[in-house]
Amino acid sequence: MSRHLPFSYRCGRCGRCCEDMRIQVNPYETARLARGLGLSTSDFLARCTRSGVWLKAKSGGVCVFLTGDGCSVHRDRPLVCRLYPLARHRNSSGGERFACLLPRPGSTGTHGLDGEIEDYLAANGAAPFLEQADAWLALFSRAWSLFEALLGVDPLLAALASDIRLLALDGHAPPRSRLLDPDLVAGEQCAARGLPRPESPEETARLHREAVDLWLEGPGRARSRGHERAESLARLVAGLGTGLGVNMTSLFQHVSDEDPPGAVEMDEALRLGADFL
Numbered sequence: 001m002s003r004h005l006p007f008s009y010r011c012g013r014c015g016r017c018c019e020d021m022r023i024q025v026n027p028y029e030t031a032r033l034a035r036g037l038g039l040s041t042s043d044f045l046a047r048c049t050r051s052g053v054w055l056k057a058k059s060g061g062v063c064v065f066l067t068g069d070g071c072s073v074h075r076d077r078p079l080v081c082r083l084y085p086l087a088r089h090r091n092s093s094g095g096e097r098f099a100c101l102l103p104r105p106g107s108t109g110t111h112g113l114d115g116e117i118e119d120y121l122a123a124n125g126a127a128p129f130l131e132q133a134d135a136w137l138a139l140f141s142r143a144w145s146l147f148e149a150l151l152g153v154d155p156l157l158a159a160l161a162s163d164i165r166l167l168a169l170d171g172h173a174p175p176r177s178r179l180l181d182p183d184l185v186a187g188e189q190c191a192a193r194g195l196p197r198p199e200s201p202e203e204t205a206r207l208h209r210e211a212v213d214l215w216l217e218g219p220g221r222a223r224s225r226g227h228e229r230a231e232s233l234a235r236l237v238a239g240l241g242t243g244l245g246v247n248m249t250s251l252f253q254h255v256s257d258e259d260p261p262g263a264v265e266m267d268e269a270l271r272l273g274a275d276f277l
């Protein structure tokens, strides 16, 4: 579906879409949520996420931020929550399409045709989140290219890729990466350049991406000379891809099978466990 197809959705505030799902978060969303809660991103990642890539769930599988009054972080909720019940798919050529998810059992939300997908995105403040997701996906693509290039010369990376793929197949989050902690990484970047610490999540994300890019050009690019460097690259790729909704199982499958590289594509909306209409 394109942005101009008829679509509308009225939320019934039943909270069913916030149960039994894995809500992915990318570094920008981490910075937004942490700022809104008055936490450093390090504290937010430790307290509110699983490995920095999915929001934690309370008992019963309910999102950690769902309360009796609805979403307690509504102003800063992640993109997948803004898109719901839509999913956005980006392909490797940069194309975009939308799909509609099946209603959750017991959902009181109602679908309609009183507008366009574009209107729904605007009403849910999705634009900055879509822009950030695309910027982080571009960085992920660069990291993935480097990862693939080093695989052939570093058997340690292949072993790490295989371990992470097994974790994903079992439904586990990848190991956490310190390179995906926005305040930590952007803060180090500011200290090195004598810049003040960024205030806004957007500026934090920009500096964060610059720092990760520099890392990829330097230590990340160098042929691995030890476990630590290879592990950092594997963790970065696995964590960033998972937080963006990239199908890491499929990408790592190609690596394991020595098939041609898989295309880097992203599915936002997944709230893993959801089915498409």
Ligand code: SF4
Pocket: 017, 018, 023, 055, 063, 064, 065, 066, 067, 070, 071, 072, 073, 074, 077, 078, 081
């Ligand atoms: S962040 Fe808010 S909208 Fe998203 S799943 Fe959690 S409670 Fe629901």
